[in-house]
Amino acid sequence: MRNFCTSGPVNKETCYYIERPDIMKEALDHIENWRYFTVSAPRRTGKTTLLKDIVEKIKDKYLPIFISFESYGEKRKVEFLRTFVKDINRSLKGLYGKMIDLTIPGSIDDIRNLIEEITEKEGKEIILMIDEFEKLDEKIMNEFLHVIRSIYHDREIYKLRSVILISIGYLSGILEDNASPFNIAEHLEVPYFTKEQVYDLLKQHEKETGQIFEEKVKELIWHNAAGQPGLTNGLAYDLVMKKAKGENIITEKHFEKTLYDYMYVYIDKNIANIINKAKNEKNLIMQILFEPQNVEFNIYDERINYLYLNGLID
Ligand SMILES: Nc1ncnc2c1ncn2[C@@H]1O[C@H](COP(=O)(O)OP(=O)(O)OP(=O)(O)O)[C@@H](O)[C@H]1O
Ligand SMILES: [Mg+2]
Numbered sequence: 001m002r003n004f005c006t007s008g009p010v011n012k013e014t015c016y017y018i019e020r021p022d023i024m025k026e027a028l029d030h031i032e033n034w035r036y037f038t039v040s041a042p043r044r045t046g047k048t049t050l051l052k053d054i055v056e057k058i059k060d061k062y063l064p065i066f067i068s069f070e071s072y073g074e075k076r077k078v079e080f081l082r083t084f085v086k087d088i089n090r091s092l093k094g095l096y097g098k099m100i101d102l103t104i105p106g107s108i109d110d111i112r113n114l115i116e117e118i119t120e121k122e123g124k125e126i127i128l129m130i131d132e133f134e135k136l137d138e139k140i141m142n143e144f145l146h147v148i149r150s151i152y153h154d155r156e157i158y159k160l161r162s163v164i165l166i167s168i169g170y171l172s173g174i175l176e177d178n179a180s181p182f183n184i185a186e187h188l189e190v191p192y193f194t195k196e197q198v199y200d201l202l203k204q205h206e207k208e209t210g211q212i213f214e215e216k217v218k219e220l221i222w223h224n225a226a227g228q229p230g231l232t233n234g235l236a237y238d239l240v241m242k243k244a245k246g247e248n249i250i251t252e253k254h255f256e257k258t259l260y261d262y263m264y265v266y267i268d269k270n271i272a273n274i275i276n277k278a279k280n281e282k283n284l285i286m287q288i289l290f291e292p293q294n295v296e297f298n299i300y301d302e303r304i305n306y307l308y309l310n311g312l313i314d
Contacts, residue, residue, distance in 0.1 A: 001208060004201075004237040006230075009048040016204040018197045018229075020050060026188060027054055027164075031062070031127055036152055036163040036181040040170050041190035042311030044230030044270055047166050050190055051129055055095065062161060063124040065091050068131035072140075080140055081105050085114065108143040112151055115158050125161040134167040145180065152181035169309035192227035202236060211240060213250045220255050228311065231270045235262065270311075277310040288313060 005015035027050070030037050041047050048068075055064045067087040075083060082104055089099045100121050105114050118126060136144065151158050165171060165182070175182040193201070198221060202213050213221075217239070225231040235258055243254040262268055278285045284303050288295050297313075299305055307313045 002204070004205070004233040004240065006234055006237050009052055016201050018193060018201055020046070020190070023050065023188060023190060024053065028057065030186055031058060031162045034155060034161050035186050036148065037186040037188060038171055038175065038182055039164060039166045039188045039190065040168060042309060043168055043273060044228070045190050045192060046229045047190050048131055051131065051164070051166060055129070058127060059095055062127050063118070063122050064095065064127045064129060066129045066131070067091055069135045070132040073135045073137065075137065077108065077140060081108070088118070108140065109147055111144070111147045112158065115151060115160050119159040125159045127162045127164070128160060129164040129166065131166045133165040134169065134171065145175075149181050193229055193232060194227060195222050198222045198227055198232055201232065205236065205240060211244070211248060211250065214252060216252050217250050217255045220252065224259060228270065234268060234270070238262070273310065274312055277307065277312055281307060285312070
């Protein structure tokens with residue numbers, strides 16, 4: 001039996017799952033059109049889940065390489081290159097069950113040779129997807145983007161069909177450089193769930209278990225989590241596994257207990273993150289709460305941008 005997913009990307013076999021057909025189609029179209037594009041959204045919105053789903057959809061036709069720069073922050077060049085190749089192989093093994101013997105590039109610029117080598121050995125067009133791209137050291141990131149940019153002009157020769165960079169914030173600055181192959185217009189944002197999607201998620205549980213959420217509870221979940229995917233699943237999981245375990249109907253009373261625990265007892269990652277970020281911009285947050293008419297939503301204002309990217313305001 002499936003359940004609500006409370007950590008990491010969603011495994012469709014063990015967790016309730018919401019399809020995101022619009023954004024999926026957009027991403028697949030970009031891949032068909034040889035585009036290099038970016039995907040961003042605040043923490044726990046479903047970026048990795050979406051990208052993993054894309055991998056499944058394209059893996060027969062193309063050669064997706066899905067790696068994460070999550071632990072790359074401290075790495076220096078030599079170590080970066082070695083880990084990069086290892087991670088590429090790990091991704092191929094996970095998808096196709098085999099590793100390829102690859103030469104570790106001597107420099108970041110030599111990554112072009114690595115791409116050629118993979119193409120020659122595999123004979124399929126490559127889709128390079130990098131999760132947590134913002135974790136990369138800035139200097140290495142610059143050089144890395146430089147190679148990607150030079151490959152882009154000859155991408156049909158290299159057979160690097162698409163490059164997708166995933167991050168929590170829009171990678172402004174470097175990517176907006178005129179010479180960057182990453183076009184602002186092709187930036188995808190993963191949105192929070194709509195009300196219909198939240199209700200659909202809860203319905204999956206009702207259908208599979210027979211346990212029912214009172215209408216009022218559905219509304220409260222929607223209202224309190226505002227469609228934030230991680231939090232929506234978290235609240236629902238607490239209700240079905242703790243507050244209303246074994247009950248046929250989940251009531252407002254159960255929800256009150258869940259909400260209380262979320263606010264005062266649990267250290268929930270989503271909420272802890274929001275409180276920490278709010279502390280860093282306490283004065284601005286106070287202004288937004290108590291004098292919203294005096295605050296303009298301007299994404300180029302660094303402080304507004306920071307609160308937006310961390311999911312505090314929208
Ligand atoms: N398609 C989906 N259907 C159901 N739940 C989802 C879906 N996508 C995301 N979620 C919920 O959001 C949580 C986070 O998903 P995921 O790890 O993919 O997000 P993320 O944006 O990559 O997060 P992070 O920035 O922390 O890496 C999941 O644990 C699950 O609760
Ligand atoms: Mg992720």
